[in-house]
Amino acid sequence: MSSKSFPIPFSEPPYLSGLPSPYYKPTHLTFQKKCRAFLEEHFLPNALEWERIETVPDHAYDTFVKANMILPNLPAPLPVDWLKRLEIYDIMGVKVEEWDYTHTGIYIDEMARSGLAGPGSSMTAGMAFGVPPVIKFGSKELHERFLPDALTGKTKWCIAITEPDAGSDVANISTTAVKSKDEKHYIINGTKKWITNGFWADYAAMAVRTGKTGSGAAGLSMVVCPLKGYKGVNMRRLKVGGQVTGGTTFIELDDVQIPVENLIGSEGMGMRYIMTNFNHERLTIAVGVTRQARVALSTAVEYCLKREAFGKPLMDQPVVRHRLAKAGAELETMQAWSDQFVYQMTHLPKAEADIKLGGLTALAKAKAGMVFATCAETAILLFGGNGYTRSGQGELIEKIYREVPGSRIPGGSEDILLDLAVRQLVKNYRSAIKTMERPSGDSKL
CATH class of the missing domain: 2.40.110.10 (Butyryl-CoA Dehydrogenase, subunit A, domain 2)
Structure with missing residues (x-):
């Protein structure tokens, strides 16, 4: 997707393109390098083939488990006491007690560099969405029965x-x-x-x-x-x-x-537990599909640099550059919001984040799906017939394009989330106004 000396346009988020960012500390940058190296050895080269055969082999899951690379899917902060009890002290050198949502965001972004959501979700969706309700709301007895095997990957x-x-x-x-x-x-x-x-x-x-x-x-x-x-x-x-x-x-x-x-x-209390769990699910979807959109758009840029039509490369056609620019503006806008959102999740207390970011999480997930749709459509139109073919040089783009609905429907369908976001924002506003207008000394008893 990019040259070692200089990345193809739109192939990397700004902080990996040599541009300064306020969000990433040295520990994040170190983890990103180790995470990418691990995935480039054990995951990314095979993701497309696994999607073709419709199954991720068991040995891939086992490799992730041995490296503690299933755990980053959990909401941050991690269940530190349980992990240490199970003799799990770090993830790629990051101490479990120092893990934050920015590390989580990096992991999700790197997993999505294949451009495909299926292979990653095959191994990680259960830890991301199935185990957290037990950790957050389960009894001590439930923890004792299920967490040892769940957190060590012995059960799915x-x-x-x-x-x-x-x-x-x-x-x-x-x-x-x-x-x-x-x-x-x-x-x-x-x-x-x-x-x-x-x-x-x-x-x-x-x-x-x-x-x-x-x-x-x-x-x-x-x-x-x-x-x-x-x-x-x-x-x-x-x-x-x-x-x-x-x-x-x-x-x-x-x-x-x-x-x-x-x-x-x-x-x-099930509805409360479900809604709380949705916040993590929607954020991970937003981060992942933003990277998928990046893969689609940068793959289209790379194709347009080498594909010739009417006697010159596609990239020399103003209409092509115009289409790439519009999609690129959407992508980088979403990336900026994604980075900001993860930073806010990292620095807000959990209870405060649930209130202030709940509606915005829904909105971010919905917007990420729209951006993904724009970038995937741009890519398939520029690839032309190659992008509409399930094999050959456009195979990845064809598969990415088919994954767009899978980002706009699960975790709350787009129209529902757009409505939910505004309702939640209005609810917070009205609650704040009522609190301000309440007479001094008044009490809700």
Whole structure:
């Protein structure tokens, strides 16, 4: 994607293009170099081939686990006490207690340099989205049972929320978890659809309805549900347009019996847990697809420098430069917001970040998908027939283009997130105004 002496235009974010940045400390720069070296040896050269065969081999996952390179998918700060208890003290030289969201952002960005989301999500989506609810909201007993194997990669996880009739409308989830007569077990019935990584997962952090039908968000809970090989669980892979190696799965749950101790947190608090978890998911999507957009656009630049038409390189055509410029402006604008956002996540306390950045996280994820669409469309139009062909020099662009919907729908579809972002911003504004207008000494008791 770039020359060792000078990068191809748009191929690297500014801080890796020789430009100063206020966001990256020496520890971040050191980690970036080690992370890139690891991925260029063990991941990037094979990502396209893995997407072709629709599966990431087990040895790749094992290599990541041995290097602790599955853990960067967790929200920062990391669960330091648990990691040290498991004798995990650093990730590529960064002490686990010094890990912050900027390190996480670097990792996600580097993983997406293949231009493809599938191979990375095949190995990392479970740790990113399935394990965090257990860490954040699970009981000590739940931690003891599940975290040792989860954090060391011995078990694979997924997040199971979406259903055939309940995607972004989370409050409409219909999968039920009813207590047995002796109240020692939950009996789960229902279906989950479009579950990334589900096909290979041992466990799911699953959204279920423990309240009565029609109780909406108030009736939702989260549980740890065993999957692979468990009685009453049937799973099959779904063929989707892109990110094929992500293992998108349809899950049927027929009288699946789990201990009541598998409840995550408290009954009826599921919506809160889900929404909190979404913030991390949406941020990681925004960072990853920004890099995918960068891969698409810089690949198009490289192609236009060598491809000739009408007696000269495409790059000498003003209309081509104009199209690249418009997409490049969108890309670098998104990159600046992404860097700023990760910095804010790094420096705000978790509770404050959830309030102040929740709506903006939704907006950033939605905008990143739009930018990705612009850059991918630019690339495929400039590649022409080569970009529309599933093999040859345009194969990567063809695959990237098919992945655009996979960034604009999962994690909350685009239109839902745009609305959510403004509603959350207005809610925060009105709350702040009410606080300012409250008479001195007034109390909400």
